Amino acid sequence: MPDVLYETRDAVATITLNRPDARNAYSDEMVKELLAAIDEADADDSVHSVVITGAGPVFSAGGDLKAMRDREGMFAGDPAELRNQYRKGLQQLPRRFDQLEKPVVAAVHGAAIGAGLDLALMADLRIASDDAKFGSTFARVGLVPGDGGAYLLTRVIGFARALDLVLTARIVEAQEALDMGLVTSLAPSEQVVDVAHERAEQIASLPPKAVQAAKACLYRSVDNDLETALQLTAALQATVQHTDDHDEAVRSMIDRLQNR
Missing domain, CATH: 1.10.12 (Lyase 2-enoyl-coa Hydratase; Chain  A, domain 2)
Structure with missing residues (x-):
């Protein structure tokens, strides 16, 4: 099974993270497939907006803790090698989303943690389930927001609030996320993808x-x-x-x- 699913309907492309057994944590293959899906949406003139979501109970848990522990994949190598891997791998995602002209709506259910939160921040709008949880939790595992999160979080919720989330590594419930502007609106968990699609279709209906x-x-x-x-x-x-x-x-x- 692919790590990322891609489909189009009614001028909306849907990109689905597809590692539910790993809580949609990143793999090297997922990053490659996600970049390819963005390229496909960008190149298709019939696509006017994009929805990104995750299969299974969560949006994305971010980095793969087992890969971190074992220093495998994107976590392998000495500091110089790791820097190059980040630049050529995971950090291509915020660059590519920044270049994508078509609006992106994230449908966030369950948890968006660490790099998973950063991925949600790469979208233009975020529709969250009423039981969603968010956290810039890099400090909990001795890391920093290395894939654009520091830049994106500051611009979405402001410097002071971004400092609070990054320095405390605390988890934010859905209502607080809405109050601070981290998400655009809330929806019942079973409806969040449909609501995100409705928003994307509304965008797609415009010139x-x-x-x-x-x-x-x-x-x-x-x-x-x-x-x-x-x-x-x-x-x-x-x-x-x-x-x-x-x-x-x-x-x-x-x-x-x-x-x-």
Whole structure:
């Protein structure tokens, strides 16, 4: 069985972590297959949004503790070798998600722990089950958030809250995660994937080039000054204003207003 499943339906691609017996912990093969799934979604023009979730009872437990203990796979080698493995392996995931223009919705059920939390943070929106748990628990196993978590967590919930979660390595329940902005909304456990799909379908129903450009505007404005952000927005606006999507959407809106 593959470590990652990929399917498409109604302009939405679904990527499912598929190591339920290992609580969807990362393997070297999972990382490769996950990167390949992102590439496939990116290259498919019929895909307008993406859902990522996990098979079985949890989203992802992050790093594989047995592999850590035995110093196997991504945990094998001396410090120089480990650095290169991280750069060429696991750290390709945040880079690749950052390059993906299409919006990503994470459906998080059960636990999203350590690198599993970081993976959820790579999505644009996070829909969590009401029994979900989150933790940046690297310090518990003597590690640091090495796959983009320090960068992503700070931007999602702010510096002070990110410090709290990373330095205490505490577990956050679903309601607290919602209150701090770590997740977008909550859903009953048995409905969380469906709710995430509904959100992804809502996104996919909008003009795709405009949605992708709007996503780029938001992300590229976070670390830029106002003038740089305005220049980027002007360039993207000028581009999308000359698309068929824009023309069709405007005509449709006028028709609806006239027929009220």
